[in-house]
Amino acid sequence: MDVLLALTISAVFAIGVFQLLRRNLIRSVIGLSIISNAINLFLLAAGVYRGEVAAYANAVGQRSDALPQALILTAIVINMGGFAMVLSMLYVLSVRYKTSDSDEVKGLTH
Amino acid sequence: MLACLAGAFASAAFTLVPGIKHVSSRVMGWLLAIAPVAAFVAITAQLSTVADGQALTWQIPWLPAFGIAFAFYLDGLSALFGLIVTGIGALVLIYSGYYLTPAHDDADAKSATRNADARFFLYLLLFMTSMLGLVLAGDVITLFVFWEGTSVTSFLLIAYKTKDEEARSGAFKALFVTGGGGIALLAGLLFASAISGSTDLTSILRNGEVLRNHAWYPVMLGLIAFGAFTKSAQAPFHFWLPKAMTAPTPASAYLHSATMVKAGIYLMARLHPALGNTEMWFWLLIVTGGATMLIGALIGLRQSDLKGVLAYSTISQLGVLMMLIGKEAPSAFKALAIGVLAHALYKGALFMIVGIVDHSTGTRDLRRLGNLWRIMPWTFAVCGLAALSMAGLPPLFGFLAKETLLAAEMEAVLPQLTRIVLPAITVLTGALMLAQAATLTLDTFVTRPGTGWPASHLDDGHAEVGHASHAHEAPAGMLLGPAVLAALSLIISTAQPAAIVALLAGAATAAYGAKVKVSLALFHGINLPLILSSTAIALGVVLFTVRRPIRSIPGVPALNMNRLYDGVLRSLDRAADIVTRTQGGRIRIYLAVILSTLFMLVILFGNLGRIFSGPALPNFGMRLLDEPLNTASALRAFGLLLAVAASFVSVIIRRDLLAIIALGSSGLAIAVVIALEPSPDVALVQAVVEVLTLVVLVLALSRLPRAQRERAETLNAGERGTTARNALLATAGGLLVTVLCLYAFASRPRTSIVTPFYEENAKPLTGAADIVGAIVVDFRGFDTLIEITVFSMAGIGVFSLLRLAMKRRETASLPTEGEVELNAADHRPLPLLPSLTGIDGVRTSPFIRALAYVALPLTFMLAIVQMIYGHDQPGDGFTAGVTLSLGVGFWYVVFGYERTKQRLSLLRPGPLIGVGILLALVGSVAPLFLGGGFFSPFDFGAALNLPLPKGFYLSTSFVFEVAICLAVLGAATFIIDTLGHPERDLE
Structure with missing residues (x-):
């Protein structure tokens, strides 16, 4: 299962990178979200225990590792905030440059 | 002694008092001279002790952990310099008052310069404080701080006529040279203190033998001497001093002749007992000093400017x-x-x-x-x-x-x-x-x-000026x-x-x-x-x-040092220009460069060879097979494959909207994998957040003009070369991550140190059966507080960014002709009743509207249940907040913006965020007053004897969950609101 997880994570990551590098900024934003999915998956897989029951104190059996789960929880929330920020930037760009093509965003040239 | 410093500093602050404008500069000069005179008297009083070789010391602890103190040291040398600094300082202050008064009575000019005069006095007094501190410092770090203080105040005084180009460049030159020397000096002093074992001046002076015989002595001496030579305008660093003459003359008299330029002399004289009496010391100082002496005298005769x-x-x-x-x-x-x-x-x-x-x-x-x-x-x-x-x-x-x-x-x-x-x-x-x-x-x-x-040096007009x-x-x-x-x-x-x-x-x-x-x-x-x-x-x-x-x-x-200096600065500028030229302004290229650099760094320094040689591989084979094939593992494999497939679909599909939906399903597939971990809390959050992301993305996309969206979609086909390059980069990244993942998984420990602690203590310490929830809300509660603050800030950020952008568009750019048409097409007025139209004025079906009526109260109930039972069951405040905002988002879509605002008048994002964060703070601080600890689990219900139903605990975690829920609801509403309707000016 670890191998499958590793392959999945890297496939999702690679797809995210590809999307991120595209000219269409909407796709770049999608790519960002995909990369964060890959990272969350990695955090989950990095946990020590493969549990049989959820991490509840009253559960009987091998519990899943609670620590990475708490970390992912935080990561998801922050990702969501950052994602909203990026989206609003996308909108601002579209207002200022009348485009969502990254090559037409020329504000950085001198 | 400290009182002197404080006095000079206080009188510097005094010049900032607004009423000072009514005092004439002359009176001010006399008044301000009181401070240095007092310091002068104070030093004189100590003279009898100091003259026979004793040293007086005072100190205030500053950074005790590093052994650094705010220390002062008065001996004969300090006293001589201290008396010069304060004595001439007093005279210069009095003199400045007259110098600043215009020679010809001009009422307008007078009132205009009064402010500037106060500024001059301020700089002068700040300099005096620094200089006095420098010569009285008893700790090399203290000394360095004051040393830099004199450089900065000197800069301010040289550039005092800020409108004068020459004054600015002269000031920059002085700061560049003396500041550079200052950095070298700091390094040298740190060497000296490291070798002697203390930053204290007396200890450095006592350990002269050790310092001189140390292998690093030449470097240390070189650095310190460089600092002293630049400050004291020794050749070949003397060139800044003539250019510093743009300072008002009182400042020149004080800084650039009597005191500051002697700081280097003071430093070398001060350190002579410790560092002197070596061959290197002798030749370094003799040659530099001798050359400076001759060069200065030779050039001086040719000057026509008195200064x-x-x-x-x-x-x-x-x-x-x-x-x-x-x-x-x-x-x-x-x-x-x-x-x-x-x-x-x-x-x-x-x-x-x-x-x-x-x-x-x-x-x-x-x-x-x-x-x-x-x-x-x-x-x-x-x-x-x-x-x-x-x-x-x-x-x-x-x-x-x-x-x-x-x-x-x-x-x-x-x-x-x-x-x-x-x-x-x-x-x-x-x-x-x-x-x-x-x-x-x-x-x-x-x-x-x-x-x-x-005659060649005289212009015609010169001689006869009246x-x-x-x-x-x-x-x-x-x-x-x-x-x-x-x-x-x-x-x-x-x-x-x-x-x-x-x-x-x-x-x-x-x-x-x-x-x-x-x-x-x-x-x-x-x-x-x-x-x-x-x-x-x-x-x-x-x-x-x-x-x-x-x-x-x-x-x-x-060899003209000024020309060399100009050359250095110019080539720096040019180099910067060349570097910026390589940045063509294409964001994708930057991103590609950044990513490939990152990958290269991992490959070069990641020590990837270990993975194939270490114990990883055999271990890894076992791990591959240790999973029995059952429903859960099959389902998990299915979830993973689904995630990859959905992500892949988001790449190849041409329509952006469909790509977004593919992204959503990929996220949900990952939620399934998480749920199978099993980890219901995280899966729940992942699912609701994924849906929220979807909603927000669709909203944002729908706000872009249609023509622009269509134009963007034509780009999705991509050019062959670029696509190949991106694919290559993506593949490289993917391979790298594969290797890293495999290594990480194969080499992870079999047992955890941290998790068992949480598992054992979650129930007894926090009363929560849900360990993940306990970690988030209790063990790492402070972290979570910051996290929801960040999330709220993101909401506020989105709000302000978009509102600002809209304002710009209204004021700055007029829409082009094509755009006007487009907008007209986008916002075609629809003659429908407001209550029947949803977002964008599209008619919504009555079924959906009925559904919306039911859904919102349901989300409320769901949220409340999650908050109450969150610490024993799946769900938490964050999920509750997102669930609620999804309900609200649904209303926006179904009833339209205006209508929703009208009906949910209580739903105001700003106050929600404020109340949420405040509640979290109060909830975490309140236990302090009720016998608990900051951010520690606490049961308010029991402490205050509240009549609560059985099984319901008004504990810190409950308060925290509510706070999180409110803040998240506020931020999410902000995001949905503004992304959905950026054009609207919120009153």
């Missing part, structure tokens, strides 16, 4: 002092102490005289000045006295300084070569000094304008400073007050490190120094008489 003459003669004198520190003889340190005081007295006086001349005639150009003695007889007299001292004529103090200097140069302990070369150049320098002193006095006050200058018409004698208060200093030059050498002798002896002793006797007898009988001195005088007179032919010799285009 230029003084600047170069200051450089020359600084060279003399630096050279003296290099010599290992008591007489050298005697000469040093006398030289420091003599120079401060006459040069300070001369600078102030130049200021008076400038103030009254409006020019400092020697070629235009002349014949002033009738108009300004008193100024002339004072100037003459000071110039006699500068020329080194008996019976003035300057004569004594030169005598002792020559005597020191002929000490038998010095190498033969230097015993011949040094007196020779000293005689030459002395002669040049005399010629310059004569030029200053005679060409300004006695001869006709233009005398002593070759400056004398409005020239006038300076007010008595303005003459006070230079007169006192010049008189002291005379009194010290003739009356030889015992206090001064003791002070000089104390200073020389402290710098030499052993007892030095000082006597101020003017006449020692006919001896070699006297003969040499007379030679210098004779030669000087000759030089003065032939000054016109000398000046007509074309200047030697020697």
Whole structure:
């Protein structure tokens, strides 16, 4: 299962990178979200225990590792905030440059 | 002692008092002089203790962990410099008051400059504080802080006329050189303190033996000397000082002659007992000082600006002092102490005289000045006295300084070569000094304008300027400073007050490190120094008489440090330009470069070889097979494959909207994988967040003009070359991540240290059965508080960013013609009743509307249940908040923006966020007052005896969950609101 997880994570990551590098900024934003999915998956897989029951104190059996789960929880929330920020930037760009093509965003040239 | 520093600082702050504008600058100068006078008296009071070689120390702990203290140290050397700083400081402050008052009464100009005057006094006093701190510092870090303080205040004073291009560039030059030296000095001082084991000055002075024999001694000395040489304008770093003459003259007199430029001298003299008496020390200081002395004197004669003459003669004198520190003889340190005081007295006086001349005639150009003695007889007299001292004529103090200097140069302990070369150049320098002193006095006050200058150096208009018409004698208060200093030059050498002798002896002793006797007898009988001195005088007179032919010799285009400096700065600019040119403005290219650099770094430094050689591989095989094939694992494999497939679909599909939906399903597939972990809490959050992301993305997309969206979609086909490059980069990244993942998974430990702690303590400590929830809300509660703050900030950020963007569009750019049409097409007015139309004015079906009515209360119930039972069951405050905002988002879509606002009038994002974060803070602080701890689990219900239903606990975690829910609801509503309707101006 670890191998499958590793392959999945890297496939999702690679797809995210590809999307991120595209000219269409909407796709770049999608790519960002995909990369964060890959990272969350990695955090989950990095946990020590493969549990049989959820991490509840009253559960009987091998519990899943609670620590990475708490970390992912935080990561998801922050990702969501950052994602909203990026989206609003996308909108601002579209207002200022009348485009969502990254090559037409020329504000950085001198 | 500290009181002195504090006093100077306080009076600096005093100049900021707004009412100060009504006090005239003259009065202010007198008032402010009280602080340095008090400090002067305070140091004088300690003189008797200090003079016989004792040192007084004070300290305040500053960074005790590093052994750094705010320490002060007063011995003979500090006292000499401290007295110069405060004494001349007081005189300069009084003088400044007159200098700043315009010569011609002009009411408008007066009120306009009043503010600027306060600024000048502020800088001057700040400098005084720094300088006093520098010479009194008893800890090298304290010393460095004050050292930098003088550099910064010097910068501010040089650039005081901020509108003057030359002043700005001069100030920058000074800061560049002295600041660079300051950094070297810091490194050198840190070396010294590391080797001696303490930053304390006394301990460094005590460990001289260790320091000198250390392998790093040359580096340390080089760094410290570099700092001192740049500060004290030693060749070849002297070039900043003449350019610093753009400062107002009182500042030049004070900083760039009497005090700040002597900081380097002070430093070297201070550290001489610890670092001196080595070959390197000797040659470094002798050669630098000697060269500086000669160069300064030679260039000085050719200057036509009065302040230029003084600047170069200051450089020359600084060279003399630096050279003296290099010599290992008591007489050298005697000469040093006398030289420091003599120079401060006459040069300070001369600078102030130049200021008076400038103030009254409006020019400092020697070629235009002349014949002033009738108009300004008193100024002339004072100037003459000071110039006699500068020329080194008996019976003035300057004569004594030169005598002792020559005597020191002929000490038998010095190498033969230097015993011949040094007196020779000293005689030459002395002669040049005399010629310059004569030029200053005679060409300004006695001869006709233009005398002593070759015709080629004179413009036609120069000679006949009628400056004398409005020239006038300076007010008595303005003459006070230079007169006192010049008189002291005379009194010290003739009356030889015992206090001064003791002070000089104390200073020389402290710098030499052993007892030095000082006597101020003017006449020692006919001896070699006297003969040499007379030679210098004779030669000087000759030089003065032939000054016109000398000046007509074309200047030697020697290595010009100014040109070098300009060259360095220009090439820096050019290099920066070239670097920025490589950035073509294409974001994708930047991103590709950044990513490939990242991958390269991992490949190069990641030590990937370990993975294939270590224990990873066998372990890894076991891991591959240890999972029994059952429903759960099959389902998990399915979830993973689904995630990959959905992500892949988001790449190949052409329509952006569909790609977004593919992204959503990929996220949900990952939620399934998480749920199978099993980890219901995270899966729940992942699912709701994924849906929220979807909603927000669709909203944002729908806000983009349709034509633009369609244009963007045509890009999705991609160009072949770019696509191949991106695919290559993506594949590289993917492979890298595969390797890293496999290694990470194979080498992870079999047991965790942290997790068992949480598992054991979650229930007893926090009362929560849900371990993940306990970690988030209780164990790492503070972290979560910050996290929801960040999330709220993101919401507020989205709001302000979009509102700002919209404002810009309204004011800045007019829509193009095509866009107007587009907008018209997008917002076609629809004649429907508001309640029947949803977002974008699209008609919604009654079924959906009915569903919305049901859904919102349901989400409320769901949220409340999650908050109450969150600590025992799946779900938490965050999920509750997102669920609620999804319900609200649904309403936006179904009923439209206006209608939703109207109906849910209580739903106001700003207050929600505020209340949420406040509640979290109160909830975490309140237990402090009820017998609990900050951020510790606490049951309010039990503590306050509230009649609560059984099984319901009003605990900190519950309060926290509610707070999170409110804040998240607020932020999410902000996001949905503004992304959905950026055009609307929220009232």
